[in-house]
Amino acid sequence: MTDDKPNPDYASPACMAREIAPDYFDPFARDEIAAKDAARWRKAERARLLAEREGEDAAARQAADRAIAERLDDVLATRFHGRDDLVLAGFWPIRAEVDLRDWMARYSEKGWRIALPVVTAKDQPLIFRPWSPDASMRPGRWNIPEPDTRASVVPQIVLTPLVGWDSARYRMGYGGGFYDRTLAALRPRPYAIGIGLEAGRLRTIYPQAHDVALDLIVTDESSI
Template identity: 55%
Template sequence: MCYFHSLNPLGGPMPEGRLLASSPCLAGEIAPNGFDPLAVDPEQARDVARWRRAERVRLRVARDALSVADRQAVGVALSAHLRHLLAQQFSGAAGLTLSAYWPIKGEPDLRDLMADLHGRGVTLALPVVAVKAAPLVFRRWMPGMAMVRGDWNIPVPPPDAEPLTPDIALAPLVGWDRVGFRLGYGGGYFDRTLAALSPRPFTIGIGLQSARLATIFPQPHDIALDVILTEAGVQFHREGP
């Protein structure tokens, strides 16, 4: 838990106006004026990592607390916004390959939309961890296909499914900020994959409006997304190429 106190560890009260943060909050000590997103200072990186771990726990607890009805409403709203975005940006995306995701851990469920897009001529793929700590691979997915258990026990297309390279990639968000950075689960797979793909797919982060953060304290390896989409609509859209 993130908390603040005014007790001087050397004894007595802290100077007026000075608070100490608990260790998960140390990133707050360097934001915004002292934070350098391009820095490689080990102490700063450790502070950011601790803060991110605490925020993942907080945001996932809040997401898990949503009722079934609220989850369904979020999925319906997000599906409508995503369908509209694809229509505007890609004329519906027919003939293109879209990498989606199989929902886990309370993530928004877009599987009905995935099936609908498949029926409209969009090629669907799902990401697969084929090698630990390596970029993801993508296998073709179709409604009703037999799935196998992959990393984290997530259902994925079988090894003989067609390998694909996505034109558009959806990324589930644990948290997000107003300049397009995502807070994921901490494995680094998505950023590692984007860095390896050329050309890079158009990336759309899918998350909850309540998961907005002032910043994720981006590090040199973090790659901003092209769009952040929540149940409230588009929250970020990158301008230009």
């Protein structure tokens, strides 16, 4: 006669969780196997999404930029009631990212204080330096242009570029963790808006304990 009682010492391997359901992972889990499995999955998805994004033609990219800029106009008007006394941190586009430089220039000319993120060191939060269309620029880490000034500001609104994202508003970036670290460190925390393409939507990014959910995500087709 067999014993039908479950073995209390048995548990399914964490790395098999995604075979059961894509949203199985506990975002606060500390299981090293699960974390490594999620990291491998993200690396593959990141490469796929970047290749697709970089394969878009210029006309499609420009159309997406315009659609996102229009949605951001609506967000600032409705959520911030047209205030222009806040510091808004944008980003300099790399690797076929959404290009909001014209949009940022327009808001700078309207009197908004605009800033750009600067990487100071590995595993450190970003700092933000003031920017305007006529600002002197210098090559920063990975040769990404940054304002040529030692001045820094603290933003109340931060735009974060997305490679991938999910409906829980978790973002997948390039893997350095700079934005997660920054949002966790800033007090008060700024209003964080992810900027990306609808094509980057994933069912889940398998969030881990260090991941920080955003307040809003704006794409060329939606705002959630």
